[in-house]
Amino acid sequence: MTFINYAAKEINCKIVYYGPGLGGKTTNLQYIYSKTAPEAKGKMISLATETDRTLFFDFLPLDLGAIRGFTTRFHLYTVPGQVFYDASRKLILKGADGVVFVADSQRERMESNIESIRNLEVNLKEHGLDLKALPYALQFNKRDLPNILSVEELYRVLNFKREPTFEAVAPAGRGVFDTLKSVAKQILVELRKR
Amino acid sequence: MNLVLYEDEIRALEEVLQRLRQDSNARAVFLIDKNGQQLAGAGATDSIDTTSLASLTAGNVAATDGLAKLIGEREFSVLFHEGQREHIHISIVAKRAILVVIFDERSSLGLVRLRVKRAGQEFEKIFDLMERKARDAEAGGPEQRPTPFSEITDEDIDALFSD
16 A cells, blocks of 8 residues: 655555565565665664574665655565464565565475465455555575576466566576566556556 | 545644644654554654654554453553653544654643643544545545646656666
């Protein structure tokens, strides 16, 4: 749900990074945080376990500049990817304007990717949201690892609605901003329609 | 669906927040939507990272809501965090927003609860009015206001992302 504040002249949107555990959602946000000018970002919050696994969510507020006199703010959230945190995952999706799915390219993680996309669809539905209609981008992460599937194969299995897809190596930043830009653009295009 | 707040609506919310802050002797008060966006605030808001506060509060309320449902409650409408010096009182107002009151020894939990209850009724009236206006707008009624966003061009959007 985009929040438009006419008094402060602000547009606020929420983007949720979804995907299986250890897929690189938090790393995407960390890279964005490290490469964004201090005046364009707020504090990054990570609610994580002692072993640095996401427990509830990561949060990063970003200020992209003005459009038609309105400051555009994007609030980026990650969900906890581990299967047993489903209740928390569902909560974070509430009010999402767009979703980035961070898929793990490794062969042995394919089942987890498939399960997580199904879970995304189900959890969105519970909030009255439809993945078919929602701004959405698919990221194939970990392209630098040796045991990965081809992009064609990943696309064939994971593509949901011919969404934009991006190859990524999140710790090095490859594909990270392209993915974010893609979903942010889709959100603004949606805003124009309404 | 979008949440749209116009200047007069923000002003009305801020007036109630200002009064609540004074009457309850609080350090700062905020109104946050359930998705974690700050709607309005009053008091010593500059000394606090309000964006983080809004996001964490919404997460906190959402998690507590989940807990309530697990044990068969509809919701826990009040949360209270007691610190050594500062305390946070969180409550749901008008079923859709979260009211946060930050206070210290100059106030008390009893006073905050009393004033929050009163303010809650005023917020409810404002939100009801906003909802009515939004419904009128959707029906193409007299309250319809123009949106600047239908004019957004592809160039406007691209300009945001130019490095």
